[in-house]
Each structure stands twice: as structure tokens, then as C-alpha cells.
Amino acid sequence: MLVTRLVVHIGAQRAASPGLHKSLFDNSDALLEHGVLVPLSGRHEMSSRAVRHQLLAWSFDPDGDHPYQATVWDELADEAAESPASTVLLSSELLAGVAGDPRTADAFRRRLLAIVDDVTIVFFARDQLALLNSLYCQRVRSLEVTCDFDTYIAGSPDATLYDLAASFESWYTAGDIRFVAMPWDPRSDGDALPALLALGGIEMAPGTLLPGEAVKDVDLGPVAIEANRLLGSYLRGRFPDFRPGEPAARRLRRKVGTSTESWEWDVEEFWGWSPQQAARAAARYAGPNEHFARHVWHDDWGLQPPVTRERRTAELVELDPTSVNRVHRYLVEMEGAFERLRRRESAA
């Protein structure tokens, strides 16, 4: 059967992704039985029980600090051509950055339309304040970022990307590709796969899919944020050739994630926005959000920014002695783990 349709979930980051990627993995066979291919091409090799087509996104950035496969889109096209499925379903929240970046948007569009003419892009929209807060936590946890939240917000491309009108207007007004979206609240909205399929126009009989497991997307607490910021900076100092994208660092991220929970840093989550900052940011995004919502789902934006939430951050040197000591032990343990991972990588 010839592929007649391509559905691409592009994000947003920190909106539905962890549960969705696992659910896609669990339901790949069921989807294929219904004519939907979730390709093997472009999947990130470290995501063994989840489907993330990160290599497709990374292919637009040959010099980036991540795995790179120049032929990944060609391999995808071959896999689609050889498949009995009529629909191809891709998912990578990193593709939002590719679509929203004027330097890569056209090339991305061409890649999609080269596979098939009928392309639908699906986007789960999330309130930017919570999204950026969560992204900061993720970037600290993955040792990419060591700056404080204010510096991150002031300088990160993330803050620009999630001006939805500026980043995606060319997609949702062009007409050659369908751009669909829905507001997403990770705290209340459930399994994202049925929502993704519905938005993509993929019909599945009730009861066909395995129910998605609740993957709680917990952000770090303030002490854990400080510990991981310090870890990122410490590792860069101890190992001047450290790169967050190197294999040992990527593997360490998993340990960082596990350890962060097992170290029981905090009960409550980090919240980097002061109410004043939050109000300013909410005002900045309000206009573009309404533009986006009117054009994409033909309604009001509807997501309420949490502008009154009190800031909840920590400062390393102001922590109590027990926490300071724990942070230091954490650094030592993670440094040891990183050295072991590097040795293992070089031996392999």
C-alpha cells in the first residue's frame, strides 16, 4: 500500500510527551494493524521503550552536540515506501524547534512534503509560564544549563520559540500543510495518544489501543535544581572536555534523574517565576497566544497562566547544613558515576 498521509507530532516540549512516547511504543503493533506506521527510522537509540524520532530533528543541526545521521530522512522515506501502512506517524517534540526556526523551517517543510502531499502537524499547546519553568528544570537535569532561572529566561531560545505566532504563523496560515493543535494541561489531561490520533484524523476502533500508563512528569524541586546546576558546572570544571551531549553524559542523565528522586531533595516543585516576572511574561505571550488560538482551534486561548504562584527557588549557600552536605555527597557520587560511564564508553 502506498503511504497517503503523514502525521507529525512536533511538541510542545513538556506537553504530553513522556506518556505519549511510551504509549506510541506500546501501541506500535496495534497501530500498524490499522494502517498506521510508527517508523523505526529516526528513533533515538537510547529511548528503548519509547518512540522519539529525535534523529529527524537533529538531522537539521549537523554540528550540534547530539547524535547525527545525515541519511535519516531518506531511510524514513524508504521505510514508508516499503510499509503496508497508509499513514506514517512521527513524534518528536524537538521538531517544534525545527519548525519554529526560520533557518530550518523551509527544509523541514520540504522533507515532509517529499514523503507525501497530505501532511498534518500536531501540536499540544501549553501555557508558556509552566512550560518554560518545566523546560528549565529539564535542561538543568540534563546538565545542559547551569545558569539561574532569570538568566535562562532572558537568554534562552526556548522563550522565543514559544511565542507561538512568531514561530508557527507561517505553518498555520500557509495551507499546504494542515497545522492542528489543542491546549494541553499536563496536570489534568490524560492519555495523549487518543488525542493525537483524533487531531491527526486517524480513526481507531474503541478498545484497540492499550491504555496509556500515567507517566507523571514531575519537575525538580528547588534544592535538586541547585544540586544539578552545581553538578553541571562542577563536571565542566573537573572535565574540561565535558559535553552534555556526549554518550557518558547522556547516560548520566538517567542516573541524575533516578538519583534526584532517590535523594529526596524536595517535596514541592521548583517555580522560577516571581509573580511580577510572570505577569510580564504572560502579557508578552497573550497576544500571540490569542492569534494562534483563533487561527488554529478557532476559539480563545483558554489556558490560564499561573501568574500569582509564589516563587519557589533555593540558593545553594543558604541551604541548611544537612542539604549542603547532601549536595556535596551527590556531586561526589555523580562524578564517580560519570567517570565510570566514560571508561565504559571508551572501552566499548
Added chain:
Amino acid sequence: MTQLVIHTGMPLTGADLVRDQLVACREPLERAGVVLVARDGSKAWDRAVRDVLGGEVPRPLIRLSRRKQQEQSHTVLLSSESAARALVSMSNVTALRAFGRDHGLSTKVVLVVREQLELINEMYCNQVMRLETSASFASFVGETVASAGLELGDQFTALQDSPGIDVFAVPYSRFDGHVAAGVVLAAAGLSEEPALTSTMATATRGSASGSTALPGPVLVTALRLLHKRLTRLGVIRRRPTDQLLAAATVMRERARAEAWDDATFWGWSEELATSAQQHYRPGNEVFAARAWGTVWPDAAPARQQTRLDLPSEPPSRVSDVITMIHRVVDELTAAPPSSGAA
């Protein structure tokens, strides 16, 4: 006529520097009729003041009385930082007045006073540098302000109002670029010439005032983190002070060798400084009006707070700080409780 001059001052107003300079020009001073405490150490000088306030004749005065004191006027000059704390008390002021009266002495007190914001900043740094605290600067300020120990208006009212005692207040800023002992001598109406001949005369405020140069924010942060770790491990409680000081010295030397800091620590945020100024200003103005008949001479320093976010520092510095803390903690926890340095 013999006169008694007591030099004293608020904390960190160069008392050690003044005493060292006076000791260094002991002979020229004696030739000019100014007699000092025979021994050089601060304890002997403090004891001499305690003797006076206790009604006992201090040794320099005994020495003087044995000499031909009728030939010319003489001065007994005592210098003691702790005298300022004693002279806050009405009973001690009364005792000093009685001493002068009973021994026929003209009594003068040279009191060095200092603008509180700079003073508190330096007090905090000194405590951190001696591993005495890991408290935040704001918390230190809160305790210091609440203790009322640095309020001038109330502190020295009894002394300033006392008949028979002449009080000469000197702003600490007057030491800038001058020989501190010479400033004190001049304030008491004595010739500053002997002090200017001293080998210590080149040491002016900040270079030998008993405290080394102020630390930078990275060193302050490192020492606070070290203190917290040592507190958690029970080391602060168990180890003698000399071991802790040695540990702090190791950190300080590392900070200097590796150039951790390119600025000195300044803990005042604009908000905190404004609040403290509002607290101290009325007392300072009362004091200044009584002491000099003018407004308070020292403007509050307008400096930017040196905020430090350790994870944002250059990674090589972060790893050096963390490694040094590890090393010092390891050495302190491994060393026997009574032996050597960290």
C-alpha cells in the same frame, strides 16, 4: 599637669594599628612627654584601662609619679578597643571621672567611630573568615541591628555628658591616608610628630588594622559552605578553634593563589542598606551634633551588592571551590582532634 588620654573606639576602627604605631614610636613619644604602657601586647593595655576604671593606678602612672613629673607636663596614653564597651556604662564613666579627680588628672577620651554599614560588612566577613558563622549576611545584619551594639546616639551619651572628661570623637575615615596614631595624638591635642617618625607610619588604614583585606564573594561563599558541611559533620563542635582557623587559612590561601575573586564582598542590598541607614542615622546625627556640632561626616557607601551564584561561576572555579571544600573536610575529619592544622 598630668593628663590621662584613653584611645578607644568602635569595633574594627584600627585599634590594633594605632597601638602598634604607638609602640613603634615609644621613645620619641616619651621624649615628648607621652608615656605608654610598658608592655606591647593588647592585654596589658586593656588591663591598664580596667585598672583605671577599677580605681587602681595603672603602671604607667606609677612610673610617671616616680619620675620628675614636676619638670614638665606629661601624658599617660592608654589605648584599648575594649574601653569603648566599658565606657557605655554610667558607672564606668563615673569611675573614670572620679579617678581623674582623685589623682589630679585632666582626662581625655579619643573615641574613633565608624559608619555602620561598612563596619557591619567587615564584621560579617571577619566572622565568616574565622569559620564562626555560616549565617546569611541579611540574618547577621538582623542580629547585629537588634543587638543595638553599634548605635552611637545612645551608646556614649553618658560619656559625652560627663563633666570632667573631654571626649574627642574621630571618624574612622580620618585615618584614610594618614598615620592613625598621629590622628589620635592630634585629636587629644598632642603633637603627632613622634608618630610620623615611626617605622609603622607607612601603615595606614586597611593595611595593618588587625584584619586582612576583605574577602571576595567566592571565598565568603566557599567558607560558608565549608562551615555548613563541618556543622553537619559535627566538626565545628568538636574541633579546637586553631584547627578551624587553619582550615580557613587553607581556603583563603587557595582563593588568593587561584584568584577566585576579583571583587571584595559587599553584602548590602539596596533595600537592606536603606533600612539599616534609617535605623542608625538618627543616633549618628545626635552623636555628631554633640561631638562636632555638625552633621554626621561619613556618607553611606553607595556600592553594588556582590551577589554570587556559585553554579554560574566559571566551571574551573566551581570545581576548585568544591574540591577544596572536600579536601579540607576530609583532612579535618581524619585528623586527631587535638593535632595540627587542616
